[in-house]
Amino acid sequence: MVASGTATGTAQIGVTGLAVMGRNLARNFARNGYTVAIHNRSYAKTESLVADHGDEGTFVASESVEDFVASLARPRKIVVMVKAGGPTDAVIDELVPFLEEGDIVVDAGNAHFPDTIRREGALREKGLHFVGSGVSGGEEGALLGPSIMPGGTKESYESLGPILEKISAKVDGVPCCTYVGPDGAGHFVKMVHNGIEYADMQLIAEAYDLLRQGLGASAAEIGQIFAEWNTGDLESFLIEITADVLQHVDAETGSAFVDIVLDQAEQKGTGRWTVQNGLDLGVPITGIAEATFARALSGSVPQRSAAVGVLQAHTSEWDVTDRDAFIEDVRLALYASKVVAYSQGFDQIAAASAEFGWDIDRGAMARIWRGGCIIRARFLNRITEAYERDANLPLLLADEYFTGAVGNGVAAWRRIVAGAALHGVPTPAFASSLSYYDGVRAERLPAALIQAQRDFFGAHTYRRTDRDGTFHTEWSGDRTEQTA
Ligand code: NAP
Numbered sequence: 001m002v003a004s005g006t007a008t009g010t011a012q013i014g015v016t017g018l019a020v021m022g023r024n025l026a027r028n029f030a031r032n033g034y035t036v037a038i039h040n041r042s043y044a045k046t047e048s049l050v051a052d053h054g055d056e057g058t059f060v061a062s063e064s065v066e067d068f069v070a071s072l073a074r075p076r077k078i079v080v081m082v083k084a085g086g087p088t089d090a091v092i093d094e095l096v097p098f099l100e101e102g103d104i105v106v107d108a109g110n111a112h113f114p115d116t117i118r119r120e121g122a123l124r125e126k127g128l129h130f131v132g133s134g135v136s137g138g139e140e141g142a143l144l145g146p147s148i149m150p151g152g153t154k155e156s157y158e159s160l161g162p163i164l165e166k167i168s169a170k171v172d173g174v175p176c177c178t179y180v181g182p183d184g185a186g187h188f189v190k191m192v193h194n195g196i197e198y199a200d201m202q203l204i205a206e207a208y209d210l211l212r213q214g215l216g217a218s219a220a221e222i223g224q225i226f227a228e229w230n231t232g233d234l235e236s237f238l239i240e241i242t243a244d245v246l247q248h249v250d251a252e253t254g255s256a257f258v259d260i261v262l263d264q265a266e267q268k269g270t271g272r273w274t275v276q277n278g279l280d281l282g283v284p285i286t287g288i289a290e291a292t293f294a295r296a297l298s299g300s301v302p303q304r305s306a307a308v309g310v311l312q313a314h315t316s317e318w319d320v321t322d323r324d325a326f327i328e329d330v331r332l333a334l335y336a337s338k339v340v341a342y343s344q345g346f347d348q349i350a351a352a353s354a355e356f357g358w359d360i361d362r363g364a365m366a367r368i369w370r371g372g373c374i375i376r377a378r379f380l381n382r383i384t385e386a387y388e389r390d391a392n393l394p395l396l397l398a399d400e401y402f403t404g405a406v407g408n409g410v411a412a413w414r415r416i417v418a419g420a421a422l423h424g425v426p427t428p429a430f431a432s433s434l435s436y437y438d439g440v441r442a443e444r445l446p447a448a449l450i451q452a453q454r455d456f457f458g459a460h461t462y463r464r465t466d467r468d469g470t471f472h473t474e475w476s477g478d479r480t481e482q483t484a
Pocket of ligand 1: 017018019020021022040041042045081082083084086087088090091108109110111135136137138139
């Protein structure tokens with residue numbers, strides 16, 4: 001059913017920006033029984049939504065922003081789903097003159113969280129609510145139920161939350177949407193979600209490469225191994241689609257599809273933002289960083305061209321004698337590395353939450369990632385349980401479940417990382433995750449030497465293990481120690 005764009009003020013929710021994501025979100029709202037006001041900069045997209053899907057629910061189509069705003073019931077709830085960056089600001093600027101106190105503007109695009117903090121502040125001054133909301137699940141998730149990570153004021157969530165929860169994915173009847181925290185918290189959590197997605201994808205790619213090079217298995221055979229893994233602890237959307245992709249054959253050449261795809265991974269930038277923020281906060285998110293750099297290395301064409309066939313390898317054939325044992329080793333190494341990546345990502349959320357005063361419930365974040373989003377996975381339940389046992393858990397890896405689950409695979413993890421090094425298979429994410437694991441569990445780190453060096457050349461001082469205080473040694477003089 002379609003109403004024309006007159007100022008009826010009945011629509012319960014509005015969507016502006018009707019490209020693939022906005023169009024599907026609008027349909028999702030309508031299919032869930034909401035009257036949806038729709039608008040797009042160019043009217044053709046609005047018309048096409050009405051023509052193609054007008055029978056799925058009640059849409060109120062408007063050509064002008066003024067009519068669009070007027071078609072909404074108050075307090076107005078408007079979802080902006082346009083290209084992130086300048087376009088989002090442009091749309092907000094167009095909307096604001098027509099809005100009234102208490103109205104809610106939701107940016108559901110992939111905004112960088114500092115922009116969300118800025119926009120929230122600006123709209124709050126005008127008496128408006130601004131909700132920066134992460135939405136994950138791509139095109140299909142937007143239509144059938146995404147994972148939704150809304151920030152903003154708690155007050156705005158009271159009226160907006162039930163609508164978002166209704167259209168979100170459900171796992172065991174629980175919505176994959178919850179209030180995340182003030183201003184930029186929602187987009188921050190979405191950013192870390194994407195960073196973890198980078199790590200997860202890189203780890204899966206390394207596991208595939210290990211199986212290919214270690215076993216000499218075909219892509220289709222490895223696809224079957226992934227399908228088998230998807231019945232156990234590793235069950236997840238990314239493992240499932242990997243099994244599918246690896247078994248797909250290119251129609252034109254008859255080759256495995258993965259073999260005809262150029263091996264240069266691209267990115268839209270959320271991985272980079274996550275790594276930059278990890279550096280800003282001083283949180284070692286090595287899995288996400290290695291995954292982001294691995295994409296960069298794959299795209300470093302001149303460097304790769306200069307190195308292929310030139311850099312010495314000194315490797316030997318990987319002579320795997322027990323196929324099943326090797327596959328199980330790779331599976332255990334993948335699981336352990338994956339837990340490290342999540343543990344680091346949740347540390348980053350905790351650090352940002354403390355820095356910005358967001359009070360983010362990490363267990364709830366794992367819960368809303370269980371369905372709808374790209375990193376949806378069986379083991380997220382285990383993460384929620386870990387934070388339910390201890391909301392202030394300092395290290396996810398140290399939770400009683402994960403110490404056991406990862407501990408069982410440590411020997412396998414070492415065999416795989418050592419084997420990869422000996423046989424020249426690049427495994428940056430597997431290897432750095434194991435190094436992180438060994439680093440974080442070490443009783444003593446060589447950082448002591450770094451502090452001593454810093455004091456030597458820059459008088460940067462050091463603390464001692466045996467008493468409180470800050471000290472400096474007169475390195476260029478008589479080497480006596482002074483209290484700094
Ligand atoms: P998109 O290609 O990122 O953006 C196209 C939309 O933005 C169109 O509606 C376009 O209007 C509008 N737009 C661009 N510049 C504008 C301006 N200056 N003023 C007003 N409108 C403008 O669309 P998308 O792929 O559907 O993604 C929308 C948002 O969701 C993005 O922020 C994206 O990062 C985020 N997101 C996407 C996915 C995904 O899987 N695609 C997943 C999660 C989040 P016209 O039709 O008039 O050009």
